[in-house]
Amino acid sequence: MKVYLSQDAAAKALGSxxxxxxxxxxxxxxxxxxxxSRGMVWLEPLLEIDRGQGREAWGPVAPGDIPxxxxxxxxxxxxxxxxxxxxxxTRLTFQRCGIIDPLDLAQYEAHGGLAGLRRALGLSxxxxxxxxxxxxxxxxxxxxxxxxxxxxxxxxxxxDQKYIVCNADEGDSGTxxxxxxxxxxxxxxxxxxxxxxxCTGATQGYVYxxxxxxxxxxxxxxxxxxxxxxGVLGGDVLGSGRAFDMEVRVGAGAYVCGEETSLLNSxxxxxxxxxxxxxxxxxxxxxxxxxxxxxxxxxATVPVIFEKGAAxxxxxxxxxxxxxxxxxxxxxxxxxxxxxxxxxxxxxxLVEEIGGGTASGRPVKAVQIGGPLGAYFGREKFDTPFGYExxxxxxxxxGHAGVVVFDDSADMLGMxxxxxxxxxxxxxxxxxxxxxxxxxxxxxxxxxxxGDGAAVEVLTDLCEVMKDGxxxxxxxxxxxxxLSALEAFPEEFGQVKEAAE
Amino acid sequence: xxxxxxxxxxxxxVADAEIKPLIEKYLSAEGPLLPMLxxxxxxxxxxxxxxxxxxxxxxxxxxxxxxxVISFYHDFRKAPAGKHVLKIxxxxxxxxxxxxxxxxxxxSLLGLEDHGTTAxxxxxxxxxYCLGLCACAxxxxxxxxLIGRASVEGLEKALEGAA
Numbered sequence: 001m002k003v004y005l006s007q008d009a010a011a012k013a014l015g016s017x018x019x020x021x022x023x024x025x026x027x028x029x030x031x032x033x034x035x036x037s038r039g040m041v042w043l044e045p046l047l048e049i050d051r052g053q054g055r056e057a058w059g060p061v062a063p064g065d066i067p068x069x070x071x072x073x074x075x076x077x078x079x080x081x082x083x084x085x086x087x088x089x090t091r092l093t094f095q096r097c098g099i100i101d102p103l104d105l106a107q108y109e110a111h112g113g114l115a116g117l118r119r120a121l122g123l124s125x126x127x128x129x130x131x132x133x134x135x136x137x138x139x140x141x142x143x144x145x146x147x148x149x150x151x152x153x154x155x156x157x158x159x160d161q162k163y164i165v166c167n168a169d170e171g172d173s174g175t176x177x178x179x180x181x182x183x184x185x186x187x188x189x190x191x192x193x194x195x196x197x198x199c200t201g202a203t204q205g206y207v208y209x210x211x212x213x214x215x216x217x218x219x220x221x222x223x224x225x226x227x228x229x230x231g232v233l234g235g236d237v238l239g240s241g242r243a244f245d246m247e248v249r250v251g252a253g254a255y256v257c258g259e260e261t262s263l264l265n266s267x268x269x270x271x272x273x274x275x276x277x278x279x280x281x282x283x284x285x286x287x288x289x290x291x292x293x294x295x296x297x298x299x300a301t302v303p304v305i306f307e308k309g310a311a312x313x314x315x316x317x318x319x320x321x322x323x324x325x326x327x328x329x330x331x332x333x334x335x336x337x338x339x340x341x342x343x344x345x346x347x348x349x350l351v352e353e354i355g356g357g358t359a360s361g362r363p364v365k366a367v368q369i370g371g372p373l374g375a376y377f378g379r380e381k382f383d384t385p386f387g388y389e390x391x392x393x394x395x396x397x398x399g400h401a402g403v404v405v406f407d408d409s410a411d412m413l414g415m416x417x418x419x420x421x422x423x424x425x426x427x428x429x430x431x432x433x434x435x436x437x438x439x440x441x442x443x444x445x446x447x448x449x450x451g452d453g454a455a456v457e458v459l460t461d462l463c464e465v466m467k468d469g470x471x472x473x474x475x476x477x478x479x480x481x482x483l484s485a486l487e488a489f490p491e492e493f494g495q496v497k498e499a500a501e
Numbered sequence: 502x503x504x505x506x507x508x509x510x511x512x513x514x515v516a517d518a519e520i521k522p523l524i525e526k527y528l529s530a531e532g533p534l535l536p537m538l539x540x541x542x543x544x545x546x547x548x549x550x551x552x553x554x555x556x557x558x559x560x561x562x563x564x565x566x567x568x569x570v571i572s573f574y575h576d577f578r579k580a581p582a583g584k585h586v587l588k589i590x591x592x593x594x595x596x597x598x599x600x601x602x603x604x605x606x607x608x609s610l611l612g613l614e615d616h617g618t619t620a621x622x623x624x625x626x627x628x629x630y631c632l633g634l635c636a637c638a639x640x641x642x643x644x645x646x647l648i649g650r651a652s653v654e655g656l657e658k659a660l661e662g663a664a
Contacts, residue, residue, distance in 0.1 A: 009632075009633065009634065009647055010633075010634050010636065010637055010647075010649060012647055013632075013634050013637060013640065013647035013648055013649030014637055014649045014650065041636035041637050042636070042637075044637070044649075170631075170633065171630065171631055172631065173592030173593040173594045173595070173630070173631045173635060174592075174593060174594045174635045175631075175633070175635065176633040176634070176635055176636070178633075179633040204531075211539075211576050212629060212631065212632050212633065212642075213633060214645060249532075249535065249536065250535070250536075250539060251535075251574075252535060252538070252539070252574030252575065252576035252577060253574055253575035253576040253629075254573065254574050254575060255630060266535065267532050267535075268531075268532040269532040269533060269534030269535055269560070269570065270534075270570060271569055271570055271573040272573060272574070273573075286531075286532075287531060287532070328635065328636070329636065330594045330635030330636045330638065331593065331594040331597035331598065331635065331638060332597040332598055332638075333636070336635070336636030336637065337636050338636075359598070368593055372592065372593060372630075402594075402635065404593050404594045404597055404635065405597065406597045407597070410597065415593070415596070418593070418596070422592075422630070426630075428573075
């Protein structure tokens, strides 16, 4: 009998450690394997038992349930893989997450790990770039820039030292994919960064993550030590004679440091103030040297591209959005969690069918996609397929693919105000449209709330200035949630709804 | 956002000799200031004022530059927090599950008007923007312990349980 229990931060937050203690007492000598999360957060703490017929699931499990589960008195949810939420997914990036012990390198290899790195070691830098370009992988942090082109810029740059920087500063509300993979399959990120290093000639990597993610920090640091001890990292990567090493750096609670130039300043030990581009970080990045800055999910997807081939990855998807995207379904939702799927599924299917509607049981009013800088979509946009261009066409963005669901009690003017307030709190202060605009935005929304209908025009005007005049996405994209809420729910802003309906 | 003791004599004194080894640990690192600040705050619960000239000297920076970095980041404290730190997420996903009402109830139960520290220095309540627990919102963290689907009762119980 094999017993598995999630130790993801979400499982811990829902009581997995008390369950683990009860299990250890009941199991005696039978070992308990702690794994990452399968991503079905509403079932956490999720317990799996394999009695030789595959892994069966129980969840959410309380410590008091353990004796009855082990005695066979509580029926399981069936085989974990057959739970519809999992069965409907295409797991490429998250293929091992929740299945293996995150810190067991042998299990990692047994489940396809390191195959991509071994293959990459036999390829030239140019061949690796071709593979990346053919995969169609675009930056999963939100900007959607083709990863292969970014790598090629760094590869072609001449410098005595180049860097791979992993942006793990996942501050967007509604997103937890980076955290989940760092806690559940850290070697995958390490392997992806090593391949990026080999391809571009960078020998040092940094994972810049959040102080709000202490579990992810601890798991990543331990995994790096283990990888170094096993020769995956260090001066002689897998005996190739080539070097790549990395370390984890922790931010200090500044949302704006998720913006790549601000992140680089923070990594250098400065205030996390945004830099003007150009110069591109690919040419003058960390300490002024050529630097790849990629999101966790972009880098953690690299191993599977090299393991299974670019064509396999690119076969999934829609239009110019190739491969899979780990959609994070969150907020007021019945079945919240991580759902990795090929691009192209409609927003409505994700919310209603996969997510099961709201947790409160009330009707869905709106969803915010892509974090605090993402647009609010009402139900009329639920047929939008999940893809970069498709969301752009509807006045939104997929960002880091977080979907936050709100029921009909949501106060949309309040949410618009919060977007401005958040921007004011988190602005780095470098550019005026963001620093001052956000403060004026809060005031203007308060005027609208007090019944000053004329202030709506001021608000839209202000949003134009912020969009066009801000240096980075914080000021530039804060208008998305504000204007989309105004557009979808004008009556909440004291406006008459247009006769279109 | 945290209300802090205003008089310098309220602050615990930390000797330079205690701070210096924490700085030296990272002298050879690339971009060492944040790791140094985390190390210092980890040891003393805040960044003592006398750390500033020591850091400036070690890194060939001005004291203004070091102060600027400390003040930029929400995490770094100029004074110790209360005995327990309760962070309640107020980002969108948690708001969709009632985080604002939860925060208001907790503040009022603790006798606080806004985020800050109780008069007896027992609890500091802070806002946090996303703990990555968005599918089990609202989320909170008490002294590093994560709490999902947080309720007033649950947080009260956790606070009672905290020594």
